[in-house]
Amino acid sequence: MAVKTFAAIDVGSYELAMKIFEVSRTRGMKEIDHIRHSIDMGTESYTTGKLSYQRAEELCRVLREFSGIMKAYQVSDYVAYGTSAVRETENTIILLDQIQQRTGIHIEVLSNSEQRFLDYKSIAFQGEGFLKIIENGTAIVDIGGGSIQISLFDKDTLVSTQNMKLGVLRLRDNLAHLNASIRQYENFLDEIINAQMAVYKKLYLKDREIKNIIIVDDYISTLLRKKSINNEMTGYAGAELFEKFRDVYHKESLSELAKRWDMPEETMPLMYIALIMTKRIMEIMGAELIWAPGVTLCDGIAYEYAQKNKIMVSTHDFEQDIIACAHNISKRYRGSKKRSETLEQIALTIFDSMKKIHGLGNRERLLLQLSTILHDCGKYISMTNLAECSYNIIMSTEVIGLSHMERQIVANVVKYNHMEFEYFEEMSRYGVTDQASYLKMAKLTAILRLANGLDRSHKQKFKNVKTALKDGQLIITVDTNDDITLEKGLFGASAMFFEEVYSVRPVIRQKRTI
8 A cells, every 4th residue: 555645624612623644554654733723613503502603603713724634745545524513403404515615625513422432543543652551440531522431440341431511512511601710710610510420429339449540631641741730741740730630720810821831822721621521520430640642633533543544453352342441330230131132142143144144244244243242231220111111221231342333333223222213214303314223223133133033042052053054044043952842832923023124934952962
């Protein structure tokens, strides 16, 4: 692969950013330019649900400039993503169409979990620094304009992630309504942050020891990578350093602070909010060290591009992080681990044997695996309304790395594993209008139902399940000496739906061991 030029564009809540990279399979990825433009879209988006004419004009003007820069660098490929400010507008589709017509730049909107997953990827690609710090209990605190995301690691594995509406722009606007001066920020912020973090601590920090915090933001990360207080800035900080920052904020004016740290004066209140928030989270978690790797969403976009195009390979298994999150959700809602493992083994065996028929890929296989793990989460709320309760839990619980539609597919597969499957015309009445996604739901539901039908007694009778396609039949050979009369008797309904979806008839054959 020859050297190509790639651009990553982040349409953020407070800033437009573009990074230009040279990429090749032999040399990897090298950043050659970073262009930034401050634009406060978040304040309008979060409060009114729309961007004003003036703000939209400024957005398009800057993106046209980005387009010109890309041409000058002879960029061969680009990816542009919008985050919470675009996501929370009421007229997102209209806005994105206007941008494309006026600038030629196509912007895709990231769900919150997709955005945070890209930030997380950009950290993981830091290699040794990342792997070393997550050896101990670690939290990634990703501070955005509209919200923050806290993701917890336990023994090198991402185990939970939670979003809270504590973004710096949102908090600044709340404080503005109180007519609070920057000197009054700390007391008000402590009350707001403590209220949400108390609940978070009770639900997610019980019996967890957090030693390190990895910070991802546009404020503290910049500060910690500058040498501005006693020449201690190296990207790492302890609690005592935040006390020094706090003292400086109380002694100097905003213009003096901006000059000291060579940053725009208008970002100083946001910086202070981020500092107070990080200090408070650090205290609540009992963390001793903060690491600011200095990565941005643009880095995450570039790393994802490099991964997809086999330019770079990460030693970290991101798919296992998604699976680990699902296991922790199941554990929280008292899911049956043994039952999930049985369903997973059977369902994935069926999926793999049906590749030529279903036409689905590795991503859909992952969604099926997540569905087996979360198949019974709704029983925590109601045994009789298991389908709807399971759906609501999955749709209300963030699984980092999944898009909103992927989460909807998993939720529906789990839901229709427990109730009659609905046809497209019916399902499209309440939001599922994508035919491709509907077909994925149907195909994965048919497989999960079949796997479920093979273990209706919940006794995990089958030590080994093998499947083979032959003459329009899916021959399922089960290795067991147990009585499977119940499984055979109740297999019919699951088999009928499977045959409707695939035009393949499932047949059970029992193999007895000696």
